[in-house]
Amino acid sequence: MKVLMKNINKSFYGVPVLKNVNFELDSGEVHALVGENGAGKSTLMKILTGIESKNSGEIYIDGKEINVKNVIEGMKLNIAFLHQELNALPNMTIWENMFLGRYIKNKMGFLDVDQMKKIASSKLKEVGLDIDVDSLMGDIPIGLQQLIEIASALLWNKKTIILDEPTSALTAREIKILFDTINSLKKEGVSFIYITHRLEEIFTICDRVTVLRDGEIIGTRKIKDVIIEDIIKMMVGYEMTERYPKTDHKPGAVVLEINDLSKSGYYQNINFNLHQGEVLGFSGLMGSGRTEIMQTIFGIIHPDSGEIKVAGKSVKIKSPIDAKKYGIGYITENRKEEGIVLDFSVVDNMVLPNLKEVLNKVKMVDHKLEKELTKKYIDKLDIKTGDINNKIKTLSGGNQQKVVVGKWLATSPMILILDEPTRGVDVGAKYEIYEIINELKKSKVAIIMISSELPEVMGMSDRIAVMHEGKLKSILSKKDFNQEKIMTLSTGGK
Amino acid sequence: MNKVKDFLGKNTALVGLIVLILIITVIDINFIQISNLSNVLRQVSINGLIALGMTFVILTGGIDLSVGSIFALTGAVLTKMLLSGVDPVIAIILTLILGALLGLVNGVLISYGKLQAFIATLGTMTLYRGITRVFMDGRPITGFKSDLVNEIGRGYFLGIPIPTIILIIAIIIVAFILKKTIFGKEVYAVGGNETAARFSAININRVKMKVYTISGFLTTIASIILASRLNSTQPNAGMGYELDAIAAVVLGGTSLAGGRGRVFGTVVGILIIGFLNNGLNILGVTSFYQDVVKGVVILLAVLIDRKK
Incomplete structure (x- = not known):
């Protein structure tokens, strides 16, 4: 799925938060979206998914202009927005969470539990999780919950997945599983927009990076053409010679x-x-x-x-x-x-x-x-x-x-x-x-x-x-x- | 003008109170007479004192269902002591200590016992009511003789009913505690985010024990006022008082989730309930319909508050 956002403008109470923003996502691409807090990353993603409405600009999906007016319409697009704070229900099982609000019924009109469990577990396997779908969500480590959310996105045929700070609560091992999953889904044509503050990660997992600053696009670069200092410079607007300030102080007692x-x-x-x-x-x-x-x-x-x-x-x-x-x-x-x-x-x-x-x-x-x-x-x-x-x-x-x-x-x-x-x-x-x-x-x-x-x-x-x-x-x-x-x-x- | 608008927007309960007074006055002019108003102010002192204690409890995110039973038990003990000839001053002091202790029990169950406030006070509500009935053998205690005690519920000072004066003093002290003392700040912090408060080196358990103790104490003052007015105590005294108190606090805009609310709001809430009761009586509405009207008013008030 190809996404193209053209000349997007948005202001809150007369304060512009997005100024003529252009953003492009290719199919099968992992595209990093970085910028300081308040640069407009979340607003841009909310506009894409219909949570916020834009003041002007156009959005094209696979070449066709779309006009999302609200969240409900946004949900019909094949875009999943995995929020920083996960919205899982801890006291419900994994499969119940995955099918939440969209349960499958059998001919009698009752819940088709077996069918749902079967589908859930096969989707989980696609993201590399071999796990009992009857386990309670709350008993699952937060890192795996993230993968489960990705599996539910796949379940609903989402072709674009927005990940907002996905690794902030993950262990190194869980991060590796996540990255492996992203890489394999990428090959099947699933695209990712990857929002993060951990710039090192971009170099392991992303194809391109777009930098936002104060609501404006500073630039989009191929990852292989940049180093971390370039990105930081684009984000803050000035050269930061040292990432860690030095001190020559000696410890005492x-x-x-x-x-x-x-x-x-x-x-x-x-x-x-x-x-x-x-x-x-x-x-x-x-x-x-x-x-x-x-x-x-x-x-x-x-x-x-x-x-x-x-x-x-x-x-x-x-x-x-x-x-x-x-x-x-x-x-x-x-x-x-x-x-x-x-x-x-x-x-x-x-x-x-x-x-x-x-x-x-x-x-x-x-x-x-x-x-x-x-x-x-x-x-x-x-x-x-x-x-x-x-x-x-x-x-x-x-x-x-x-x-x-x-x-x-x-x-x-x-x-x-x-x-x-x-x-x-x-x-x-x-x-x-x-x-x-x-x-x-x-x-x-x-x-x-x-x-x-x-x-x-x-x-x-x-x-x-x-x-x-x-x-x-x-x-x-x-x-x-x-x-x-x-x-x-x-x-x-x- | 904008300032006035802003103020009223933030104080919908106050607007409601004014509208209520106007409506009742238009229907029956007798309502606005000084003698009636003074009567209302005396009547609200009982629910008012309980609601003030409830404000502390609800600000910490808790609830105290046991106030009605504390009300009955302390009233019973006071009347019994007076009948057996205990010195009135000592009897009152002992009763107040008892009320505070009954509240403290709630506090200990909730803080150290880690029980949910609803469960803990539901338990003590039943327990204290049971003890009251056993203690009174199911019969009212009446006929103590003490001018001093009777004066608390019936007397006037400078033309103002003494219960009203007690309530006003309590309001001032409570407002002052919440606004100006460390404890007051801690009450809001515990209700706002208990974990963050604990991580900020605040003694959560002590705060909780204090608020339930205060609730018990203020309830006991209310109980003494009623016992003194009626010269007796009933085994069923104070039944349902917890709900009136909670209603007053909620009408005043205090969040049941804790952390947000003001004493001023509770005072307005107390007055709304008081004037509503009195107004409906004056207008000759029967008690069954009174409950219907009260229920609707409470729901409307909370709904309007939600909308903001």
Whole structure:
């Protein structure tokens, strides 16, 4: 299926978000669509699928002009839009999810369960999944759910599949399965539009890349003609000489000691030290126990055995309240679920762990102090927000993330744990977050950074701890950083 | 003009209240007399106090179905103590402590017991009602003698009924707590996103225990007012009060999902229910039809709020 979008214009409340956008997708092509948050990628895709209407422009599918007016009409097109947040129903089985709303009936008018199960399981095989269709969707790892969604798209004869950040929650192994599936479907003429912030991936899987910036197309290039720096330059509009800012700061004394920490089912016999002014990277696949160790240090999970020492003293951390008391801050990987209160304003989010800091003389919350504290960190972290009383959900992902960083900086932490700090954050904001991390290093904060992006963890860390299935395999120092070695260790090799 | 429009758009419940008062006044001018209004304000104090406590609970995303039973049990204990000659001041203090403790039990079940609020308070609703009936042997307790206690429900201060004064003071304190204290901010945070609140080093369990304790406490004040007015307590006292309180909170625009809402809204909700009850009485509508009208009003109000 060939898609051609010509001179698409769209504005919201008089603000143009797409300006004369041209986009083209060939049949059997994987076409990357990249750009910073707010560049217009999602809007363009929503127009293609009828979720949003365009102000002007034309859309052709296989040479025929189409005019989608609403979502229902959009659904009739053979285009599937797999959203970033999957819409699966966890308490229903796989086949029920796949046939949701479009069940097959038998002659009697009842559900033809056998038929549906048979079709579901054969479609799943096409995407390389041999799995019981009676399993509950909620019991399936998120990575496989993605593949199941692709299988349902095939089931409904979709010839074009839009993938929005498909790998953000996948393990390396699941990513490989996904890529293999894409490659084999491609040969059958299925096309993909691939939206991602992980630019490295584009080079493994895509044929062409189109870059959007501020609602305009900056260009479309063949992947084999570009390198990653070219794409970044097109995205941000200026040359970014270093993707990871350098610092020559040297780590100081040990502030955190983890001795033989174990939690059955999550991690075993974990030992490591963390120094002042150091970034200790944590690498490993999803589910290797990285997040669980950090949540233990933060008091969310309670260990079966082992010892945590903060500043030389053995401590029991029973809750985040204790953790905060010992100067530990935790920036979670699930921003929307654990990091912020979406309905709260920027101010209210920022002061949440700092309410004691904004009390006046009679111990009452003082709005002026709240504003001062918020402004301080908005300036410090260069957070782009209109009115600080606006709800945080009106901010871009990168700016929301900076608010989360800000609220923990305001607690003056001695140890700061960053769990996937740049997930879903665009290139420009990523660089700013890296600079903030280096600033913190200089002010002697000890930092643990979990990251699934190898270039990032190698670019930012002083040492890297590699985990595999609950075990800490090795802690590499800077001179031993090597992409291949980390991959090997994190997949169980020596 | 735009500002006025904006304000009214955000306060549909208030608009509803004004329209309601106008309609009843047009039909029967007696409604607007000072004596009647003061009567309404005294009547709403009971549901009002319960609804204020319910506001805290609902803001955290919870619900308290046990308030009606707490109302009965505390009333029974108070009247019994007064009849047995306990000093009125001490009896009132003990009753208030009891009410707070009954609420605390809900809080513990919900926070440490990890029960859903609906289930936990459904359980205690039945339990407390049962204890009340056992305690009273199914019969009303009447005829205590205490001028001081009677004054709480029947008295006036500067021409204003004392229950109304108690309600107004409670409203001011509650509004102040929600707006100006750490606890108030925590209440909204727990309702807005419990996980994020926990990850922000907020003691979720303590917040939950506090809101149910407050609910029990405010309900007990309401119970003391009624016992003092009637000079007695019935084993079936307070039945269905939880629903009136929830209705008032919801009418005021507070989200049952938690995290969103204001005391001002609840106050408007209380007044709507109060004026509606009183207006329908004045207009001679029978009690069966009153329920029909009340149900329709609640549904309309929530529907209009949804539309926004």
